[in-house]
């Protein structure tokens with residue numbers, strides 16, 4: 001990406017990381033609703049050209065240069081509120097809402113920075129949807145990769161009704177035993193994550209040419225985490241799926257080639 005875009009993405013990353021740290025970081029014990037209310041007020045100050053510290057100022061600078069909307073930022077804070085309130089998700093609809101807030105929003109924040117290709121023939125809405133779906137696919141993959149780790153914290157980011165359909169209870173997840181039911185359940189969850197990556201692929205080629213390579217790289221790398229879960233025979237309860245350095249390096253030229261393909265050809 002151009003240097004200006006890199007800096008803007010960095011400013012967004014920093015804001016998202018700091019938002020996440022409120023809930024997951026070293027001071028998470030002091031987390032309550034008023035902390036998030038204050039953080040939201042600070043966000044409004046950032047958008048009103050009154051940053052509180054230097055890192056906030058990086059985002060104010062980004063807002064001056066790119067047409068960012070405050071809504072996805074606010075929705076991410078709502079996702080943090082949800083995370084502090086809930087540790088279970090009754091069905092996929094509830095989980096989708098959480099994934100939208102904590103990750104789909106990142107896709108929406110990124111498009112105004114990355115830009116839409118001037119030669120693209122699809123609507124901006126189509127590109128924003130694809131970006132949102134990449135965030136959903138990433139978050140679902142993250143959840144599947146981290147099931148074991150989250151279970152140790154007493155959290156289950158999986159649809160409760162679908163677990164029940166496969167005869168799996170929370171206690172089975174906490175016991176971290178990989179059974180045939182678990183494997184079948186996981187196959188379905190992986191299939192769903194891939195569905196969202198496929199939706200994202202359709203939009204990635206409509207981004208500004210200079211921004212496509214990093215997007216394709218992260219898309220392909222995240223999909224490889226799903227492959228790694230399969231290679232671990234669906235044991236994501238005691239093993240962490242990861243993509244090794246060699247595979248990561250191979251991804252770079254592959255994603256570069258995808259990034260070069262023309263939008264009109266890539267839509268099929």
Ligand SMILES: CC(C)=CCC/C(C)=C/CC/C(C)=C/CC/C(C)=C/COP(=O)(O)OP(=O)(O)O
Pocket residue numbers: 102103104106107108110111127128130131132134135138139142200201203204207215
């Ligand atoms: C496809 C199109 C049109 C545009 C691309 C739009 C983009 C950049 C979408 C990506 C959205 C994104 C990066 C979402 C966040 C995904 C995610 C799960 C982040 C968590 O990352 P980790 O750092 O692994 O989190 P933990 O520290 O919680 O493990």
